[in-house]
Amino acid sequence: MGVKLEYLNVNKKPLKGRDFLTLADYTQEEIYYLLYLADDLKRKKQNGYVYEPLKGKTLGMIFEKSSTRTRISFEAGIYQLGGTGLFLNANDLQLGRGEEVSDTAKILSGYLDGVMIRTYSQEMVTELAENATIPVINGLTDLYHPCQVLADLQTIKEVKGSLENIKMAYIGDGNNMVHSLMFAAAIMGMEFTAATPPEYEPDAAVTEKAEKLAEVNNGKIQVVHDPADAVHEADVVYTDVWASMGQEAEQAKREQDFAGFQVDGKLLELAKPDVTFMHCLPAHRGEEVTADVIDGKHSVVFQQAENRLHAQKALMVALMR
Structure with missing residues (x-):
């Protein structure tokens, strides 16, 4: 559509x-x-x-x-x-x-x-x-961060040619980015899977609202705890920092809790061959994403930022x- x-x-x-x-x-x-x-x-x-x-x-x-x-x-x-x-x-x-x-x-x-x-x-x-x-x-x-996600939708449409039949995987903290991405995917009829550690899931009320929006728009919303499950055959893989602004005191604990949730080349291989990597920035290379991924051929983070x-x-x- x-x-x-x-x-x-x-x-x-x-x-x-x-x-x-x-x-x-x-x-x-x-x-x-x-x-x-x-x-x-x-x-x-x-x-x-x-x-x-x-x-x-x-x-x-x-x-x-x-x-x-x-x-x-x-x-x-x-x-x-x-x-x-x-x-x-x-x-x-x-x-x-x-x-x-x-x-x-x-x-x-x-x-x-x-x-x-x-x-x-x-x-x-x-x-x-x-x-x-x-x-x-x-x-x-x-x-919420709706302005960022509006630009994200524009970027996906530019890169993929359409928002139809898009499977997006998000890896990391169930934060404001996940909430807005869930709403966007649900409204636009996309398939969205967030993989977070159990204690860092998205807000339950927001997830429920997104699921209801997805039902009427032929979309799909899931929350899992295994990054590999989320990334499998994904068109888009998205991540964000593990500690957002105001959470700096939790940095050390979060680094431990998010072990296994880094987006690296091995994880990206589970996605589709033409997968697109996205990050809302600022990024911490070596934490939530490796440098070879964010600076690699699949990354559109600066196109995303310009948008x-x-x-x-x-x-x-x-x-x-």
């Missing part, structure tokens, strides 16, 4: 004013719309075409968590679209001094045309969106134009 290119008609604004908090809030058709729009914006940039549909618009970017890809891609993206991005460190806002999230949302709605927030609590993002009258984009929380720019530009155009 796909969405015809006429969905890119600028007079059609199917997502205008919407929030982007989790992929589970979007239909398959809406996600395809965003992906085709991202492809179109990528071609425009590659061809040197100046396209500024957000001229005069301002995006506020709230950061409680530091970032490389999220900040640069959003800031460059809004600029390329003709708008302005304002970097807002949470410690510099009254949020950092105890102002109610609802009050901040109402204030920002009077100044800005959209807000991107990268923080710890999904509840904060939800409360911000509930009280704002402008689009709110989830740049990352401890529960953050194009996918997020599509989001901003669709929501803020």
